[in-house]
Amino acid sequence: MPGPAYSDHADFYRRGPYARYLTGRKTVGSRPVAMFAAEQPAGAYPDPPMPGLLLYLALQGAKEARFDWGAGRWRGTWRRHDLTLVPANAASDVTLSDRHGFLGLCLPASLFTESTETLGPLHAAPFRDPLTAELVAALWRDSGPAGAGCALFADSALTCLADRLHHLAAAPAPRAEAPPLSSRLLARIDDHIRARLDQPITVAELARLSGHSPSHFSTLFRRATGVSPYTRVLALRVEHAAGLIATCPDMPLAEIALASGFSSQSHLTSAFRRHTGTTPAARRAASRP
Template sequence: MPYSQIHLIDTATEQPFPAAPEGTVISSSAHLGWRGITVELHSLPPAEYPEHYVQGHRLAVVHRGKPITYEWKEGNRWNTRQIQPGFFFLQSHGDVNAPRWFETFETMAIALDPAFVAKSFRDTIQPERIQLRERRAEFDPIVAKFAHQFGCELEQGCYGGSLYGESLALAFSLHLLEQHSDQTTSLPRPRGQLSSLQLRETIDYIHTHSSEELSLVQLADDLNLSVFHFSRLFKTTIGLSPYQYVLQNRVERAKKLIMISPHPSLTEIALQVGFYDQTHFGKAFKRVVGISPKAFSKQVS
């Protein structure tokens, strides 16, 4: 099992400790190269954590299983709640917590880097104004939906790559800012489209580096736009999100390679067009084309 890369700070000692003990992290995004976000699925045994605070923004979503009794200490008083699957807790940098629980349960821990959030929305909101509100044992169906999406991505081997992970992180951050922060109104959506020059530069970069791991942050930085601004303008301009465009481009390249190769190696083609391996390639190809690469190869042979 992987080790937790999400750390809490003990208020008594100022020393960090992992959000999940050794042997309790079922899956993690830490090795995937996602920028600005770490996602972990924990199976936590009964425990009582010391009083601690968080560094950065951290959200824990009760992901699966039966309802459990969860308590947290405020001063000398313990607060008790029955939490259902989908209930979430939100802590921002400096928020203090001291929880305990008495049954094993699974939770999806999502750690957002404040620098990623600030950079993603720098055209829209001043970074110093970004303050998420503390939430304890609350339910938000949209948050639960995001937790499910993150969980599916981890379980399926993260075939979407870092670009998909960053796209999810952006959409998730937007929801938190609009529904769980001091921001009182919806963030204004960027209007207009990318200029022809901006679009050409982006498309050229994607095609040139399509076999590499592409980053939403890098694509936005190249045009000196925030990630939020770039993503909106890109989709308005061509009708696809950056992730959807890159995925389709890779699959189209793969189709051409399959058609021109007398004895195509699907593993080699997968790596050549930018997928981790043949498994990721097969899932993405079938999602776009409707059939597996092997079936497509038989059709065109």
């Protein structure tokens, strides 16, 4: 038997399998146009095709997300204030790593004065545009649950939104960046460093694990962790040395330095003090009964 027919995504969230995630629903303008708010936990969320377009405004981002609605599979961080545009008559396939909250604006194709096929560049990935985000937020904020509010403003805002989306598609706004270094890749990099602590480790070597050039990798690594690759290598060397100090009380500090990848005991001492606030000798003395 065919499944139930839904008029738009707002109706799907109201009557369909995601009803428990719906946190609000409104209609705006004289047409009227449906809007809804939802919060979803981590999981997979396939949506059936709908006759109209759906404009998402992320209110709570997801660290890792994947979606595909006919314009290619995208994977990345869905950030707060990111916008995404689902084309008409396209099934959605969304997977979230953690809780995600958003506003959804159901846009009928009749709202657009130009063909919606020209909006193709906006379907492939999230994008950011302060004007579009503010218009969506204002439509939700200034309308009541039963369509109460200024229809003149809503109609003007909807027309402006349609024109703005065509403008963005013609001259694409900056895309939301996919996470340059995922948590899984960062863990792999740490494992690689720990396995080679007693050997020289270069940025180029770590960059190869990410598929980026050394300079680009350094930028992305700092953005993801807040420190440079060199600082991370030093931190893991100090961590290893601290473990040896605790578990090998008779091992000379010079040997611990070499086993942890430091060129000398003095090199270990300076790095250890910088990262822990104390020296290896003081740490060893404090750990003894």
